[in-house]
Amino acid sequence: MMGFLDPARPVPPAWNGAVQGAAAVASGFLLAASTEPIRAWFLSAIAWIPLYAVLVRVRPGWWQTLRLGLLSGAAYCVPLLVSLGFPWLLTVALAGWQILLWCLALCWVRRCLVMPPLAASLAAGAAAAIVEWASFTIAPVWGTAQCFARVWSAAPWASQIVSVTGITGLVFVLLAGQLYAAVILVTPEHRGRRALGLLSAVALYAGVGIVVSRAEPERRLRVAAWGWSETENPQESLPIEARYARAAEEASRAGARLLVFPEAVFDVTVGSRSAARVRWGELAQRYGLTLVVGYFDRSERQNLALMLSPDPGNESRPAYSKTHLIPFIESYTPGDGTLAETQVDGVNVGAMICQDDNFTDLARGYGRRGTSIVVVPTNDWQSVARVHLENSRLRTIENGYGLVRAAHNGISAIVSPRGALLAERDHFREGPGLVVADLPVGEGHTVFARWGSFVPLLWGSVLGLLEWHHRRRRRGGIAACSGAP
Numbered sequence: 001m002m003g004f005l006d007p008a009r010p011v012p013p014a015w016n017g018a019v020q021g022a023a024a025v026a027s028g029f030l031l032a033a034s035t036e037p038i039r040a041w042f043l044s045a046i047a048w049i050p051l052y053a054v055l056v057r058v059r060p061g062w063w064q065t066l067r068l069g070l071l072s073g074a075a076y077c078v079p080l081l082v083s084l085g086f087p088w089l090l091t092v093a094l095a096g097w098q099i100l101l102w103c104l105a106l107c108w109v110r111r112c113l114v115m116p117p118l119a120a121s122l123a124a125g126a127a128a129a130i131v132e133w134a135s136f137t138i139a140p141v142w143g144t145a146q147c148f149a150r151v152w153s154a155a156p157w158a159s160q161i162v163s164v165t166g167i168t169g170l171v172f173v174l175l176a177g178q179l180y181a182a183v184i185l186v187t188p189e190h191r192g193r194r195a196l197g198l199l200s201a202v203a204l205y206a207g208v209g210i211v212v213s214r215a216e217p218e219r220r221l222r223v224a225a226w227g228w229s230e231t232e233n234p235q236e237s238l239p240i241e242a243r244y245a246r247a248a249e250e251a252s253r254a255g256a257r258l259l260v261f262p263e264a265v266f267d268v269t270v271g272s273r274s275a276a277r278v279r280w281g282e283l284a285q286r287y288g289l290t291l292v293v294g295y296f297d298r299s300e301r302q303n304l305a306l307m308l309s310p311d312p313g314n315e316s317r318p319a320y321s322k323t324h325l326i327p328f329i330e331s332y333t334p335g336d337g338t339l340a341e342t343q344v345d346g347v348n349v350g351a352m353i354c355q356d357d358n359f360t361d362l363a364r365g366y367g368r369r370g371t372s373i374v375v376v377p378t379n380d381w382q383s384v385a386r387v388h389l390e391n392s393r394l395r396t397i398e399n400g401y402g403l404v405r406a407a408h409n410g411i412s413a414i415v416s417p418r419g420a421l422l423a424e425r426d427h428f429r430e431g432p433g434l435v436v437a438d439l440p441v442g443e444g445h446t447v448f449a450r451w452g453s454f455v456p457l458l459w460g461s462v463l464g465l466l467e468w469h470h471r472r473r474r475r476g477g478i479a480a481c482s483g484a485p
Contacts, residue, residue, distance in 0.1 A: 020054045024068040027051035028075025034151050036083045036387060041151035044174060052182035055110055065110045066103050073102030076148075085383040089328070097139050098146075105131040109179065115470045117183045117194065125176030126462040129168040133456050141327050143358030145391040149174060153393035156419035157209040162398045163446040166360060166455050173205065213418045220438040221347050221373065223414060224256035225406035227425065228432030229382075240265055244293075245283060247434055252287040254436045258344045262408035263294040263303065263322075263354050263377040270299040277306065284308045290344045292351060292406075294377035301332040305351045305377050307342040322353035323362060330355075339365050347372045347441050350401075354378040357392050357403075360452060367399025367449025372441045374401050380410030382428050393419045399449045401442035417442035 030047035033040050051072050054060065060068065077095045105128050112123040136146045144150060149170035152159045161169040177198065184194050226247035244261065251259040268276045276295070284291045291308045303322035321335030339362065341350045350371040356362050357376050366374050374395075380388050389411050396403045396415045403415040413424040414437040422437035448455070 020058060020060065020064075020068060021071055023050035023054045024071040025075045028072040028077075029079070031076045031148055032079045035080055035148065036383065039151070039154075039386065041154045044148060044151055046178065046181075048175060048178040049182050049185070051106070052109070052179045053186045055106075055113060056179075056182050057186040059113075060110070062107065062110070065107050069103030069106035070099060072106070073099035076102070083383060084387070085381070094141060094146075098135070101131050101135050109175075112466075115466065117180065117187075119466050119470060121176045121180040121183070123463055123466040124179045125172040125174075126459040126466070128175040129172045129459040130456060130463070132171045133168050133459070140359065143324070143355070143391070144360065144394070145358045145387055147171065150387070150391045150394060153390045153397075153419055156393070156397065157206065157213045159394065159397055159419055160209045160212040161205075162394055163212075163400065163448055165458065166398055166448050166452055167394055168455055168459060172459065177202070213420070216416055216418055216420070217440040217443060219441040221258065221345060221441055222254070222256045222436065223258040223260075223373070223402075223404045223439045224251040224254065224434055224436045225260040225404050225412045225414065226251070226432075226434045227262050227407040227410065227412040227427050229409045229427040241279075243432070244280075248283055248287045248289055248291070250434050251436065252289055254434070256289065256436055258290045258292070258349065258373070258375070258404065260292040260375045260377060260404045260406040261294055262406045262412075263305075263379040264296040265408060266293070266295040268295055268297055268299075273297065273299070277308075280306065281308050284310045285312070290342065290349070292375045292377060292404075294353065294379075294406075296332075302335065303330075303332060303353055305340075305353050305375070307340065307349070307351060307375075309342060309344070320351040320353065322356060324355045324359050326355050337362060337365075339369070341366075341369070341371060344373075350374045352376050354380075354388075357395050358388070360395075360398070363395045363399055364449050364452050366401060367444045367446055370444035371401050372444065373439060374399075374403055376403060376405045378405060378410055379408045382409070385410040385426070385428070389413055389424075393421065396442070398446060398452070399442075400444045400446040402439040404439065414439055416440050 027047050027050045030043050034044035034047060051068065054068065077098045081091045081095050108127040109124040112120045112127060115123060132147050136144050144167045147167050149167050152170050159170060161173060180198055184191055184198065248259060266276060280291060280293050288310045290310065293306045293308065296303055304319040306319040318340060320340035323335040323337045325334050339350060341348055343349065348371045350366040352362055352374060353376065376392065392403060392405060393415050396417055397419040400417050402417050405413045407427060411424055411426045412435050414422045414435055416422055417440055422439065423435040425433050425435045
């Protein structure tokens with residue numbers, strides 16, 4: 001069976017350079033529209049089809065392929081990064097890096113088109129998964145939040161594959177499916193059979209995802225998170241400590257057993273550290289709540305989250321230290337990655353801070369431990385708040401734990417172990433307040449939590465096996481044509 005780059009396949013004259021460029025730009029813009037600020041996440045399921053149709057039908061040369069990659073990458077990266085409001089130097093660096101990877105991915109996909117349609121689609125998906133993994137591993141400015149597939153957390157039924165493969169599994173499914181769809185659109189051979197096969201695969205994938213996403217653990221723990229934004233009217237706001245007391249009272253009345261506050265709201269020094277911990281401990285005891293308090297220790301130059309139970313002596317508990325700092329923005333002392341846990345009614349609760357949950361190392365650490373709930377105090381800004389929450393939702397599916405997220409200048413949320421958004425409050429639109437929900441107690445120990453470090457090897461193996469099989473069949477075909485035994 002010939003591949004798409006077979007020289008015998010005619011190229012229609014209407015597919016000139018302008019049409020090819022327009023298709024590349026359309027793909028980039030469609031993908032950009034799937035995220036900020038439009039957030040039409042479902043567009044990422046069709047965004048690559050125009051560009052792939054060009055590759056399948058036109059068979060562009062390598063330089064032409066690079067040009068198409070540059071156009072589509074720029075159409076995606078530039079609007080997205082500008083809308084996120086990053087510093088200009090960071091914007092230029094990220095755009096350049098992403099466009100470079102985009103070009104690399106497209107050239108790799110072109111190389112895969114020497115294979116028959118199904119093998120080419122699977123190989124292209126694996127190649128794209130490797131490129132995306134390289135993106136958030138080699139230059140991990142925002143971790144997996146850099147990956148376009150994070151928007152699929154809005155559809156937990158379609159995202160359950162990440163419990164096995166991490167976010168790169170979504171990349172594989174989306175890219176392989178869209179290349180095969182492009183084949184169906186632009187090549188008439190076996191169109192009906194291929195379309196039926198693709199629809200059957202989509203139906204099976206969706207059906208399994210729906211069943212798994214609805215299988216939430218039965219045990220529940222009532223939890224709460226409180227946050228606010230700097231845009232509220234200062235004349236209507238209360239002092240921070242008064243807000244904390246009010247939030248604890250409201251959470252207690254609502255029956256919550258755990259209350260999470262945002263990142264680094266308080267500053268302490270070596271002289272005030274003990275007194276502050278005693279005050280927070282007294283608040284926990286007064287309302288019978290386990291509190292998670294984010295604060296910045298100026299003496300130690302660390303961003304910390306302290307977990308205080310309502311039991312006497314809670315002020316001596318160690319705090320979790322933020323490990324992944326935001327490049328070019330945060331410059332204090334990072335933590336060493338030591339995980340921190342406490343128990344609430346016999347449920348293990350771990351902690352990360354803000355940027356930490358953009359990365360899989362700490363998140364997988366809690367998943368391997370079988371941690372049931374992870375709390376994430378965070379401090380965002382308006383243009384990145386939704387992006388950060390999208391990525392956080394995938395962490396829960398990957399590792400099988402629930403998430404309690406308390407935001408300053410962002411979105412506070414409670415997310416189930418299957419990625420369902422149980423409660424949320426956008427503090428820019430709704431002001432300060434509490435979110436409360438009965439959170440299913442996760443079980444952890446997912447395949448990805450245990451074996452996630454082998455994911456690049458998985459996609460490399462898929463790509464290698466398909467390439468080996470293609471070369472073997474090709475050698476067999478040449479031997480048959482030449483009359484060799």
